[in-house]
Amino acid sequence: MQMYPSDPIPRPAGPPASSTPLRDYLAGGPLPAVVDGYAVLPRSLAEGMPLGWQQQMAHLLAEFHQAFGHLSWPVYRVVPSRYEKLVDLDEDQLAEVGCMVEIDGDGELVYRSRNGQRIPDPENTKVLVSCLDPIPQEHAAELQDTPPRGFPAPQNWSAR
Numbered sequence: 001m002q003m004y005p006s007d008p009i010p011r012p013a014g015p016p017a018s019s020t021p022l023r024d025y026l027a028g029g030p031l032p033a034v035v036d037g038y039a040v041l042p043r044s045l046a047e048g049m050p051l052g053w054q055q056q057m058a059h060l061l062a063e064f065h066q067a068f069g070h071l072s073w074p075v076y077r078v079v080p081s082r083y084e085k086l087v088d089l090d091e092d093q094l095a096e097v098g099c100m101v102e103i104d105g106d107g108e109l110v111y112r113s114r115n116g117q118r119i120p121d122p123e124n125t126k127v128l129v130s131c132l133d134p135i136p137q138e139h140a141a142e143l144q145d146t147p148p149r150g151f152p153a154p155q156n157w158s159a160r
Helices: 021-027 051-068 091-096
Strands: 081-085 099-103 109-113 126-130
Antiparallel strands (some): 081 126, 099 109
């Protein structure tokens, strides 16, 4: 005859586990390379993770692609970008974001959107502009103090 403990199973402390943990994490605050509907992983950093992490990531991505590979996927173009104040942009950057600047009859600068509408308060209007990628690529990491595998080089502080 099987005996079972008479005490109830203790509940784990804290709030119940979420049924949407990834959504919760991605929405939990400002995170690098997470915007709108996308989370971008710089390939050079992912390939520089420890081997165990890479194996787990490869397994998860293989399952992801197996589950959703039947969808009609577009080709994504990822452009490193940053927010800048409209008044700090040069002519090329203004064109990139679809704006122009002109001088009105009083000699004041007037910023306009592509459709010609005046942009109120350009000093406090921020727009997304492309920039150079600050994440080191595969061979760029070799030129820094960070080894190619992505982990800081050990420092010998006693020798300094």
